[in-house]
Amino acid sequence: MLEAVELTKQFKQTKAVDRVNLYLEQGEIVGLLGPNGAGKSTTISMLSTLIPPSSGDVRFHQKSTLKNPAMLRNALGIVPQELALYSDLSAKENLRFFGSIHRLSGAQLQKKVEEVLALIGLTDRQNDLVKHFSGGMKRRLNIGAALLHEPKLLIMDEPTVGIDPQSRNYILETVKRLNEEKQMTVLYTSHYMEEVEFLCDRIYIMDKGCIIASGTTNEIKNILSAEHTVEIKVEKLTEPFLHALHAQPVIRHIAVQDRVITMLSPKEVNIFRLLFQLAEQTDTVLMSIEMKTPTLEDVFLHLTGRALRD
Amino acid sequence: MIGAFVKKQLLLLVRNRHEVLILLGMPLVLITILGFALGNIMDGDHAAVHAKVAFVNEGNEQQERQTFIHEIDTMNIPQEKKQLLIEAAHSIAPITVLKQDVFGDKSVKKYIRIIDVPPAQLEKVRQKDSYAVIIHVPDGFTHQMLEHLLLQKEAPPRIIFYTNEEKAWTAEMVRQIVDDFQRQYSIATALHKAGITHASANIAAHVNGKMETMTKKEPLRAVTYYTVGMSVMFALYIASNIGSYAFEEKRSHVFDRMLLANVSRWAYMAGIFLSATLLACLQLFILYGLTSVIYDITWTDIPAFFVVTLSLSLAVGGLAVLLTALNFRTNSEQASRFFQTVLVTIFSLVGGSYFPAGQLSDFISTIGTLTPNGASMNAYLKLLQGYHFSDVAHSVIYLCLFSIATLLLSIWAFPKRGNES
Ligand SMILES: Nc1ncnc2c1ncn2[C@@H]1O[C@H](COP(=O)(O)OP(=O)(O)O)[C@@H](O)[C@H]1O
Ligand SMILES: [Mg+2]
Numbered sequence: 001m002l003e004a005v006e007l008t009k010q011f012k013q014t015k016a017v018d019r020v021n022l023y024l025e026q027g028e029i030v031g032l033l034g035p036n037g038a039g040k041s042t043t044i045s046m047l048s049t050l051i052p053p054s055s056g057d058v059r060f061h062q063k064s065t066l067k068n069p070a071m072l073r074n075a076l077g078i079v080p081q082e083l084a085l086y087s088d089l090s091a092k093e094n095l096r097f098f099g100s101i102h103r104l105s106g107a108q109l110q111k112k113v114e115e116v117l118a119l120i121g122l123t124d125r126q127n128d129l130v131k132h133f134s135g136g137m138k139r140r141l142n143i144g145a146a147l148l149h150e151p152k153l154l155i156m157d158e159p160t161v162g163i164d165p166q167s168r169n170y171i172l173e174t175v176k177r178l179n180e181e182k183q184m185t186v187l188y189t190s191h192y193m194e195e196v197e198f199l200c201d202r203i204y205i206m207d208k209g210c211i212i213a214s215g216t217t218n219e220i221k222n223i224l225s226a227e228h229t230v231e232i233k234v235e236k237l238t239e240p241f242l243h244a245l246h247a248q249p250v251i252r253h254i255a256v257q258d259r260v261i262t263m264l265s266p267k268e269v270n271i272f273r274l275l276f277q278l279a280e281q282t283d284t285v286l287m288s289i290e291m292k293t294p295t296l297e298d299v300f301l302h303l304t305g306r307a308l309r310d
Numbered sequence: 311m312i313g314a315f316v317k318k319q320l321l322l323l324v325r326n327r328h329e330v331l332i333l334l335g336m337p338l339v340l341i342t343i344l345g346f347a348l349g350n351i352m353d354g355d356h357a358a359v360h361a362k363v364a365f366v367n368e369g370n371e372q373q374e375r376q377t378f379i380h381e382i383d384t385m386n387i388p389q390e391k392k393q394l395l396i397e398a399a400h401s402i403a404p405i406t407v408l409k410q411d412v413f414g415d416k417s418v419k420k421y422i423r424i425i426d427v428p429p430a431q432l433e434k435v436r437q438k439d440s441y442a443v444i445i446h447v448p449d450g451f452t453h454q455m456l457e458h459l460l461l462q463k464e465a466p467p468r469i470i471f472y473t474n475e476e477k478a479w480t481a482e483m484v485r486q487i488v489d490d491f492q493r494q495y496s497i498a499t500a501l502h503k504a505g506i507t508h509a510s511a512n513i514a515a516h517v518n519g520k521m522e523t524m525t526k527k528e529p530l531r532a533v534t535y536y537t538v539g540m541s542v543m544f545a546l547y548i549a550s551n552i553g554s555y556a557f558e559e560k561r562s563h564v565f566d567r568m569l570l571a572n573v574s575r576w577a578y579m580a581g582i583f584l585s586a587t588l589l590a591c592l593q594l595f596i597l598y599g600l601t602s603v604i605y606d607i608t609w610t611d612i613p614a615f616f617v618v619t620l621s622l623s624l625a626v627g628g629l630a631v632l633l634t635a636l637n638f639r640t641n642s643e644q645a646s647r648f649f650q651t652v653l654v655t656i657f658s659l660v661g662g663s664y665f666p667a668g669q670l671s672d673f674i675s676t677i678g679t680l681t682p683n684g685a686s687m688n689a690y691l692k693l694l695q696g697y698h699f700s701d702v703a704h705s706v707i708y709l710c711l712f713s714i715a716t717l718l719l720s721i722w723a724f725p726k727r728g729n730e731s
Contacts, residue, residue: 052565073570084563088325089318100314101571129325145567 006057018041020207031200039209077151087131102149120144136167155159235285316579337540345533361442374453446470539663542683551647554631586630590623614699621709622686628716635723656680
């Protein structure tokens with residue numbers, strides 16, 4: 001349905017997006033995952049024809065959209081990372097305006113606005129000014145404004161940034177519903193692993209402008225199948241113990257938080273025995289050892305050596 | 311869809327109390343302060359109309375009269391009649407009466423300034439448009455007048471007028487004065503011949519009386535002057551405001567939503583233009599409406615008032631689109647800011663919003679009328695003085711052209727995709 005081919009964007013100094021290839025099939029929810037500054041928003045701006053790529057192409061139903069963006073635009077609903085709303089208008093006035101620019105009017109506009117208000121759960125607050133809304137309500141309206149013209153393809157850029165867990169769950173459920181009930185195709189951008197894991201059929205992981213991994217959620221997790229994620233808790237964190245961990249070639253990606261140490265190790269190594277030995281040698285008391293099933297977070301750690309949120 | 315743009319803009323402005331206060335409250339306060347604290351600087355002897363009239367005299371009154379007397383002398387008529395005619399001829403001096411008694415009268419001088427121009431310069435003066443009217447007295451005028459009045463010969467001689475279309479109403483007024491003078495002069499001479507009254511004094515009195523009723527120009531009150539000055543100045547702020555709102559739409563990515571909805575930049579610009587024009591109209595109507603109630607500033611020629619207001623609003627609309635285009639182009643609010651802080655101040659100064667700056671020099675006066683506020687201020691003040699619409703038509707045309715020019719510039723300046731960075 002939508003395809004990016006060797007998509008590249010060079011800003012003056014930075015290469016924000018570097019030869020990105022990705023595709024979306026009808027009815028899928030695809031995740032685009034990456035830390036801040038990875039180039040997700042820039043990719044989305046190019047996909048949605050808002051900025052021209054430095055090189056590469058965006059194709060919609062096999063046709064390039066660079067010269068002729070109208071068809072893609074008509075099928076597209078964009079939820080921008082920023083709150084693209086009028087804060088001095090009410091929720092309803094905002095939706096009515098965004099409906100009008102999509103050439104809706106009269107009873108049709110009225111009906112659509114009511115439908116969207118119900119979908120995003122703002123029917124009760126429709127006459128309140130947006131500037132008096134909570135962060136979560138603004139985010140929901142930001143999504144609603146993209147749905148008025150019944151897009152076939154919804155592109156969401158970090159739609160849950162900085163909101164309460166309740167609103168976040170509401171949004172995630174809404175996206176799932178849109179996909180299931182209206183067969184809407186969704187590209188969902190986030191730097192929250194658990195959201196992408198919950199929603200997406202397939203995932204692209206992006207870092208420093210490049211796609212560094214892609215596949216179904218399971219395929220991506222299988223990248224880690226050869227390794228364990230081990231989490232240990234110590235009574236008191238000591239330098240010698242940490243030093244000893246680092247000195248072990250089989251232990252990788254050591255991350256410390258308070259008295260909790262996370263690391264990766266190959267499955268064939270008996271990590272328990274090794275850890276006990278090291279603890280004994282350095283007079284460290286181990287409180288607990290846990291083997292964890294890998295998360296996307298771990299995958300990212302594995303791929304880049306950095307945590308997603310830092 | 312453009313209706314939705316306008317409605318949205320109206321709602322946004324109305325919700326912003328701070329801005330409404332600046333656009334409506336500030337001018338009212340300033341009108342009151344300037345209008346009353348500064349007193350009646352516009353009042354008193356200050357002429358309301360200052361029509362410049364060129365007077366080109368090709369004839370020579372004295373010489374022509376001598377010729378006429380000489381002709382009578384050689385005529386074959388009774389000596390007694392000759393004596394009577396010669397005596398009468400001595401008291402007839404139409405040009406002197408016109409210049410000294412009619413145009414020289416104090417009440418007329420208030421409105422009209424006569425400037426003598428040598429006949430050789432007639433063509434040159436006709437090229438200039440600083441004169442409301444040129445009065446051309448042809449060679450032999452006095453001689454013909456004497457023949458007409460005393461010998462009942464031919465038709466009366468005619469004074470030639472060249473009128474300036476821009477100042478049509480003033481010119482018409484002068485022409486009527488002179489026409490009236492000629493008619494009265496004939497009657498008075500006839501009466502004088504019959505020994506009833508002394509001619510010239512009466513004519514002047516009559517013509518001047520007529521002049522008063524025709525000009526009816528009230529000297530402007532200061533509060534009237536500042537009502538116009540402040541209203542046209544604050545109308546300009548609509549343009550920068552709308553420009554800033556538009557940039558905010560770009561900054562907050564609302565404009566992206568419009569691009570994605572395939573809203574063309576033409577539709578977007580049309581929305582800006584209509585919103586700003588409508589808001590300027592509303593603002594001006596409210597300000598003039600309130601001042602007409604509070605300060606008793608009445609508009610007698612309502613249709614002309616509407617036309618001037620609309621043309622100023624169109625100019626403001628054009629400016630709003632231009633500022634929007636420049637804001638988008640520079641991807642900043644600079645254009646709006648610069649206009650709001652620097653240009654409006656300069657425009658208001660030379661346009662005469664603070665004091666009649668045009669009186670300082672012809673140069674400032676010309677520059678002033680090139681600003682939209684200056685042009686409209688001229689027009690409004692003239693209407694308030696009782697001028698006719700034809701006397702302000704050139705300002706209206708200028709404002710419409712100004713609007714078109716700014717729109718063309720905007721089309722050139724507006725970024726093609728609206729979104730390059
Ligand atoms: N308009 C721009 N001009 C210059 N650099 C930009 C611009 N937009 C984004 N960038 C840079 O491109 C990189 C990717 O940004 P972005 O696409 O916003 O990342 P993400 O959405 O993944 O956080 C960043 O380093 C950012 O600073
Ligand atoms: Mg982003």
